[in-house]
Amino acid sequence: MRHFDLVVIGTGPAGQKAAIQASKLGKDVGIIEKKEVVGGSCLHTGTIPSKALREAVMALTGTTGQRERSRPQKKITLDDVIFWSNRVIRSEMEIIEDQMMRNGVELIRGTGRFEDAHTLKVTREHSSERVTGDYFVIATGTTPAHDPMLPYDNINVVDSDGLLHLKRLPRSMVIVGGGVIGTEYACILATLGVQITLIEGRDSLLGFVDHEVIEALQYHMRQVDITLRLGERVERVELSDPENRPGFSNSLVRATLESGKHIRSDTLMYCIGRSGATQSLGLENVGLETDHRGRIKVNEFYQSEVPHVYAAGDVIGFPALASTSMEQGRLAACHIFGGSTNSFPELFPYGIYAIPEISMVGKTEGQLTEEGIPYEMGIARYKECARGQLLGDDIGMLKMLVHEETRELLGVHIIGTGATELIHIGQVAMAHHGTLDFFIQNVFNYPTLAEAYKIAALNANNKLATA
Ligand SMILES: Cc1cc2nc3c(=O)[nH]c(=O)nc-3n(C[C@H](O)[C@H](O)[C@H](O)COP(=O)(O)OP(=O)(O)OC[C@H]3O[C@@H](n4cnc5c(N)ncnc54)[C@H](O)[C@@H]3O)c2cc1C
């Protein structure tokens, strides 16, 4: 039986960083992975495939600047897009495996299940073994939440994992759930020419994003013929019998909404959130419970109620991003082995890879209003920047929120080309309690989109001066 200082379960972003950090601190580390491939849902079904798909679609359709946004120039097959994605996934996988090998992290393939508080049984198809550990980091991530009433068949009714295995591009698709996954895929697939209907139970998509940015996004989604059904919920989904389709016309799926509307399509994708992958971990043998969505409760050090068992990444819930999962895994290993550590930063950005992309850091106008914080707003439109003109991005916008008295930056919200990169300028300024004067008094490269920060700061300054 092999013994490790630390056993990590799961090779997604949280598990990778926990394992490598512990190994850098001189510890013996084993990492368990139930799939044949390393990288987690991040690399195989989540972040990377969806972003590779997006990049491929943008390149193949020539959707670079928004002005050129159009229907595909040539017929693009799902194979074209998957070919692009697989190239990225393969090289990312090699990088992860190399990193683990170089750092002496022992990769053990199989499904891990606790037998007691320090023993994990690792089961493979034809064999099994037991490993023991002084400490554990559970980094098993999530799987798509399912509605038991739905007829999932992985062909016509799929979740976001199943989407990646479709054999052909559907003509039409209903997407249920206007969260991050539903919104990103709606934009990507519509750009490919799929006729999309997006159904969201709330009154707008992505409720945590600045309302003006969401209004702009929803406007542009409609411009590419995405039908938004907001404030609507799906009551029933039926698959048609191909031989006999009264009420289905030529479509294969019919969704009935609570409002009584029928929506017909070739395919329906459900993305209504995700559940912690904890069911088969044998947590009861360690004395751990999960919440109703399978998530593990941890303290600020990522320590569960059983002190030598830590958990990090999506399995602990919010914010459930690859970016935050990596840092949680690293911090967990630092806490276990006494490495120098910081606490998780209060300020971190969100990047939403819709088309156009969106990014935000800090507070929204809604939050500032609710908290009674006096603020002013500065806006820069990309079309005011030479770089925006060069890119043909007429719709991009950067909104800066500053404290009315201290002039400190409180939030930055961007929609448009490069939003997910540009946001980090605002993040750095905010982390150092920067004011809008930094942007006014400094010079930026020209022509760049970063110039939008200066334009927005001047705009806010003008409003403050006349207030
Ligand atoms: C469609 C989609 C798009 C996304 N886009 C973004 C994005 O753009 N940006 C972003 O920051 N985040 C994005 N995310 C979220 C991101 O993918 C997750 O936050 C991230 O993957 C979580 O990492 P993790 O290490 O916690 O878990 P995962 O990446 O889910 O990895 C968990 C691993 O544990 C393994 N495992 C599970 N149970 C066991 C067991 N019992 N034994 C052994 N191994 C086990 C699994 O096989 C898996 O390999 C996206 C997610 C989805 C679904």
Ligand SMILES: NC(=O)c1ccc[n+]([C@@H]2O[C@H](COP(=O)([O-])OP(=O)(O)OC[C@H]3O[C@@H](n4cnc5c(N)ncnc54)[C@H](O)[C@@H]3O)[C@@H](O)[C@H]2O)c1
């Ligand atoms: N760019 C990124 O960072 C990125 C991209 C994709 C996914 N993710 C991660 O993946 C997680 C899961 O994403 P998700 O989109 O599945 O979940 P989500 O929780 O973000 O959104 C689910 C949405 O579905 C709606 N909904 C639920 N049931 C419904 C019903 N019956 N009818 C209509 N609408 C319904 C909810 O109101 C909600 O808006 C996210 O929380 C995020 O952490 C991140």
